[in-house]
Amino acid sequence: MTTFLLILTMIVSLALIGVILLQRSEGGGLGGMGGGGGAGSFMTGRGTTNLLTHSTAVLAGLFMVLCLGLGIMDKGAAGGGGHDILSTKSLTQAASQPGTGKGATQPAPAPQAPQPAQPAR
Incomplete structure (x- = not known):
């Protein structure tokens, strides 16, 4: 289904480009090409x-x-992991919590100093 929609989108985009290029920049749009047949012509310049x-x-x-x-059908497919932008925490929530922002690392726990052995009495 995605392939069909993608091909249809390409066809529509090419048709859109063609229709836009047929129009005149000042809004005349094929005005010089359409009205040469007189009153009985099929399409006038305005039509x-x-x-x-x-x-x-x-x-x-x-x-x-x-x-x-296409965007709705393929959401998350580009990431490969099925990540959905609507189901993840937003960046503002992640930035408001310390140590959870993008690229943040958790500090390593401080090493414990060895305790001196107590002499036996």
């Missing part, structure tokens, strides 16, 4: 702009949903 803007919005929304779905 092409609306189609590209709506398809950009739909593709962007689909891309975001697919990325969120």
Whole structure:
């Protein structure tokens, strides 16, 4: 399922790139290419702009949903240990406790000095 979603995300991202590149930077969006056929043409310049803007919005929304779905399905898979960010202590809790922050080590216990032997009486 993850592979399918990943391939679908790649296709949607390439389609999104293509639709964005078809638009003009000033918002005309294929305006010079679409309106040459007269009143009976299929898509006027304005209609092409609306189609590209709506398809950009739909593709962007689909891309975001697919990325969120992939993130939810694969949470913790990259670490290999199944670590979940929601089930671990937050950094603020760990930093507030002494000796539990990142890279903190516990101090070694002090060595006990040997006691002098008591002479027997």
